[in-house]
Amino acid sequence: MDLKAVRTFVAVAETGQFQKAAVDLSLTQQAVSKRIGALEGELGVRLFTRTARGAVLTIDGQAFLPHARALVQAEERAAASVRPGSRALRVDVVGRRLATAGLLRDFHRAHPAITLDVVTLSDADEAVAAVRAGAIDAAFRAVTRPGGQLPDDVRATPVFDEPLQLCVGPAHRFAAAPAVTPAQLAGHRIWMPGAAPGTEWRAYYDDLAAAFGLTLDTIGPDFGIEALLDALADSATLATFFGRRTPLVWPDGHDLRRIPIHGPTPVYPHSLLWRGDNPHPGLTALRDHLASLPVDHSDTETWRPSWAQRRTPPG
Amino acid sequence: MDLKAVRTFVAVAETGQFQKAAVDLSLTQQAVSKRIGALEGELGVRLFTRTARGAVLTIDGQAFLPHARALVQAEERAAASVRPGSRALRVDVVGRRLATAGLLRDFHRAHPAITLDVVTLSDADEAVAAVRAGAIDAAFRAVTRPGGQLPDDVRATPVFDEPLQLCVGPAHRFAAAPAVTPAQLAGHRIWMPGAAPGTEWRAYYDDLAAAFGLTLDTIGPDFGIEALLDALADSATLATFFGRRTPLVWPDGHDLRRIPIHGPTPVYPHSLLWRGDNPHPGLTALRDHLASLPVDHSDTETWRPSWAQRRTPPG
DNA sequence: CTACATACACAACAGTTCGTTGTGGCACGC
DNA sequence: GCGTGCCACAACGAACTGTTGTGTATGTAG
Numbered sequence: 001m002d003l004k005a006v007r008t009f010v011a012v013a014e015t016g017q018f019q020k021a022a023v024d025l026s027l028t029q030q031a032v033s034k035r036i037g038a039l040e041g042e043l044g045v046r047l048f049t050r051t052a053r054g055a056v057l058t059i060d061g062q063a064f065l066p067h068a069r070a071l072v073q074a075e076e077r078a079a080a081s082v083r084p085g086s087r088a089l090r091v092d093v094v095g096r097r098l099a100t101a102g103l104l105r106d107f108h109r110a111h112p113a114i115t116l117d118v119v120t121l122s123d124a125d126e127a128v129a130a131v132r133a134g135a136i137d138a139a140f141r142a143v144t145r146p147g148g149q150l151p152d153d154v155r156a157t158p159v160f161d162e163p164l165q166l167c168v169g170p171a172h173r174f175a176a177a178p179a180v181t182p183a184q185l186a187g188h189r190i191w192m193p194g195a196a197p198g199t200e201w202r203a204y205y206d207d208l209a210a211a212f213g214l215t216l217d218t219i220g221p222d223f224g225i226e227a228l229l230d231a232l233a234d235s236a237t238l239a240t241f242f243g244r245r246t247p248l249v250w251p252d253g254h255d256l257r258r259i260p261i262h263g264p265t266p267v268y269p270h271s272l273l274w275r276g277d278n279p280h281p282g283l284t285a286l287r288d289h290l291a292s293l294p295v296d297h298s299d300t301e302t303w304r305p306s307w308a309q310r311r312t313p314p315g
Numbered sequence: 316m317d318l319k320a321v322r323t324f325v326a327v328a329e330t331g332q333f334q335k336a337a338v339d340l341s342l343t344q345q346a347v348s349k350r351i352g353a354l355e356g357e358l359g360v361r362l363f364t365r366t367a368r369g370a371v372l373t374i375d376g377q378a379f380l381p382h383a384r385a386l387v388q389a390e391e392r393a394a395a396s397v398r399p400g401s402r403a404l405r406v407d408v409v410g411r412r413l414a415t416a417g418l419l420r421d422f423h424r425a426h427p428a429i430t431l432d433v434v435t436l437s438d439a440d441e442a443v444a445a446v447r448a449g450a451i452d453a454a455f456r457a458v459t460r461p462g463g464q465l466p467d468d469v470r471a472t473p474v475f476d477e478p479l480q481l482c483v484g485p486a487h488r489f490a491a492a493p494a495v496t497p498a499q500l501a502g503h504r505i506w507m508p509g510a511a512p513g514t515e516w517r518a519y520y521d522d523l524a525a526a527f528g529l530t531l532d533t534i535g536p537d538f539g540i541e542a543l544l545d546a547l548a549d550s551a552t553l554a555t556f557f558g559r560r561t562p563l564v565w566p567d568g569h570d571l572r573r574i575p576i577h578g579p580t581p582v583y584p585h586s587l588l589w590r591g592d593n594p595h596p597g598l599t600a601l602r603d604h605l606a607s608l609p610v611d612h613s614d615t616e617t618w619r620p621s622w623a624q625r626r627t628p629p630g
Numbered sequence: 631c632t633a634c635a636t637a638c639a640c641a642a643c644a645g646t647t648c649g650t651t652g653t654g655g656c657a658c659g660c
Numbered sequence: 661g662c663g664t665g666c667c668a669c670a671a672c673g674a675a676c677t678g679t680t681g682t683g684t685a686t687g688t689a690g
Contacts, residue, residue: 001390017324019637031678034636038677045397050638052686060397062434063405067393074389075316078382082360082375090378119377135374275536323667334666346649347665367657 003079004279005039006068008032013065018055037144044063072147088115089282092127092139094201095120098138099162099245100270107289114158114282124200128154137177137280139273141306142200155276158308159290161267162243163299174259176215181263182303191238193218194233201268207305208266232256264301271309284298319385320354323347324362328380332369348359396432403430407442407454407509409516410435414477414560415455415585427623429597439515443469446588452595454588454605457623471589471621474605477558477616478580481574486551489574496578497618501528506553508533508543516583520556522620523581547571558583579616584623 011021012032022032040047047061057065081088093100101118108116119136121127127139131154143149143156152157166185168175174184190209195218196201202218209216232238233256242258272290274283326336327347337347355362356363358573362376372380396403408415414432423431436442442454446469458464458471465471481500483490489499505524510517510533517533524531547553548571557573589598 001318002396002562003316006393017637022495028679029638030640030680033640034677037639043394044399052637054637059436059445062398063403064393064433066432067389069394071386071389074382074386078321078379078386079316081378081382084359088378090374091455107552109388117373117378117381121374130374286409332666343650344667345651345669348669349648367666410678588671 001042002038003071005035006071009039009061010065010068010072012036012048012055013057013061013068016056019054030156048150061196064211066298072074073136075293077115088117088135089138090117090119092119092121092136094129094140098243098268098270099160102245103140103160103290103293107286110289111282111285114285115176116282117199122196122247123198126199127273129144131275134275134278137274137278137283138286140270141273142269143271143273150273153276154182154273156270156271156292157287159272160270160293161296161302161304162245162262162270163267163296163302164241164266165244166239166261167242168239168257168259169233169235170255170257171238172257174239175257179260182214182261183210183263184211185239187215188239189215189217190236191217191228191231191240204305204308205269209283211303228253231258241266262299262301264303265299265301267302268303269304316356317350317353320350321386323350324354324376324591325380325383325387326350327363327370328372328376328383330369332368347569349413354517374467384397387600391432395430399591404453404601405432405434405451406601407434407436407445407451409455412415413558413583413585414475415543417560418455418475420610422601425604426573426597426600429529433595438513439510440513442588446590449590449593452593452598453601455585457519457584458586458588465588468591469588471586472602472605473584474587475608476611476617476619477560477585478574478617479556479581479583480559481554481576482547482557483554483572483574484548484550485570485572487554487572488551489554490572490576494575494577497523497527497529497576498578499582502530503531504530504552504556506532506543506555507547519583519620519623523618526618544571556581577614577616578620580614582617582619584615614615 008021008027011024012018015021015024018032019029022029025032035048042251043060043064044061045064046058047064048055051060056079060255080086093104095101104118108114108229121136121139122132124139124141124143126134127141128143128150130136131139132151136253140159166174166180190205192202195205195216204217208214220313228240232240244258246258272287274287323336323340323342326339327333328531330336330339331425333347333351334344337344340347351362358379360374360375361373362379363370364373385517395401406419408417408419408575419431419433420587423429429503436451436454442451442456446454447466480493481489489495505520507517507520510520510531520531523529543555548554553562554587559573560577571609587602589602
């Protein structure tokens with residue numbers, strides 16, 4: 001389907017005449033006639049009934065019109081998504097295993113007028129570079145080191161400490177356990193496929209494994225969360241970590257158990273990175289939204305890496 | 316923007332290689348390269364970083380990808396909307412002045428899996444012909460005449476009697492009235508632009524005007540509901556009728572009053588038309604949905620044209 | 631009733647685009 | 661060091677797109 005033809009169709013439907021649509025589009029009437037004819041031929045349906053005073057939509061044309069408008073609109077949005085200067089708020093999140101995607105969805109519900117584009121970069125360093133270059137407007141990463149290791153123009157705030165849970169299949173040893181301690185997991189295999197060395201979340205899990213003697217298994221490429229859940233459900237020894245609030249949409253057909261971890265509870269320290277002089281209005285709204293989130297104090301005893309900074313309550 | 320290029324972009328993003336995408340699309344690698352290059356040139360942004368082992372999405376490419384998918388999906392829906400045999404449920408409604416559009420929206424909420432296309436035909440006769448020809452699957456019209464004037468294969472059921480209200484601007488004589496009777500409206504100008512002779516709703520308003528001595532003003536083309544509301548808001552003499560439950564989305568910026576009508580309350584008799592042997596599954600769902608609507612008995616004294624049949628309560 | 635104006639469709643031609651073949655450069659692995 | 665896989669550039673032929681010119685039908689004015 002040719003988008004030029006679709007736009008022409010909309011123009012004819014709005015003006016009611018091939019002639020006027022041709023003037024609007026800076027074309028000849030014959031070109032408009034050809035485009036409409038080609039579109040009709042492709043769809044196998046007549047879109048207009050031609051009269052001596054113009055063109056009237058057929059029933060099929062009426063049904064097609066809103067879809068044509070949607071198509072033109074989608075095209076405009078697609079182009080706007082990469083238009084430098086006036087594009088949507090572009091945010092980097094780690095993936096679907098942690099709650100940041102859900103946070104963004106909440107933000108989108110609270111501010112539907114702000115269009116969002118979600119991207120995923122390879123690691124925190126690339127995210128920092130992208131934030132610095134203006135390629136993205138914000139990044140959810142765990143880089144809240146106390147020292148001034150970030151470039152001066154990049155700001156970071158801890159926004160959210162996400163408690164981790166153990167996720168196992170029904171045949172796993174801890175499947176029926178009400179809760180586990182990190183010490184109980186010593187020696188157990190924790191499967192985190194796709195955790196490439198050099199990424200900041202790999203560093204987090206490495207620290208976690210070292211602190212409690214876990215065996216971290218990062219072998220194998222990441223085939224997506226569905227494949228991971230499939231593998232977990234069928235295994236008696238595999239286990240993995242998930243954030244407590246995620247995935248928000250749990251795929252059906254997996255008889256998986258989520259086991260809370262206490263004494264201490266490992267928490268993943270999400271931070272927001274942004275460039276101080278980024279004028280995007282959506283960025284301010286996002287920061288305000290995150291700052292207004294309540295701090296969860298339900299876990300009295302928590303563990304985080306030495307380089308992670310605790311979020312200070314607002315006010 | 317070229318939709319072929321967009322589809323090519325999605326294919327490359329999914330396979331990770333120009334080469335494989337070319338095979339999938341039955342093209343040469345060079346053609347894929349050209350298409351992507353043209354798309355990048357049009358957007359002014361680089362979408363892939365080319366490596367010796369394939370192509371990786373840039374940040375802009377990541378942001379563009381969901382929009383590209385949406386674009387392809389919109390194209391597929393647009394084509395499906397006119398595909399004979401397997402198209403969406405196509406329903407004819409009178410316009411935005413009465414509640415039928417809202418009914419359809421409720422139906423869509425109750426059955427989101429059933430895709431709907433809403434069209435508007437000129438009058439009931441054309442709607443009957445279109446239902447008969449299979450061009451549309453159902454029509455909301457007021458044609459429930461007791462006699463067998465409908466073709467044998469077209470069925471009709473009264474579904475909904477919509478009470479009318481008077482709609483006036485703040486300067487109108489009845490602007491502050493809590494309610495009016497039809498008799499009070501005798502001699503007043505009721506503006507119904509676009510009510511062309513020969514349509515069934517024109518016949519309804521003609522009957523209504525004749526029964527109570529109203530002056531029906533149908534002069535002027537229908538420029539849409541917004542223009543009508545603009546004109547009403549500025550006039551001290553113009554008034555018009557609206558259904559009580561419509562328009563559901565009342566445009567802002569109009570200081571308009573809706574005055575109930577009692578003694579009797581004119582009601583507009585909506586019926587559903589469909590062809591008895593139409594196998595569309597959505598049609599059955601629509602009829603069931605309408606049959607399950609509660610019958611409104613709050614208006615004890617109602618008026619309808621002599622040719623309109625009252626809806627019988629379900630059961 | 632004739633003459634004109636309007637609106638759309640068909641035909642022929644020119645300019646451009648699009649995809650193919652052929653070729654070269656670059657990175658990775660044996 | 662050389663082969664292999666992947667992508668970009670160049671040239672050519674085919675297909676497409678838009679323009680001009682013309683025909684036909686319908687509604688309107690004199």
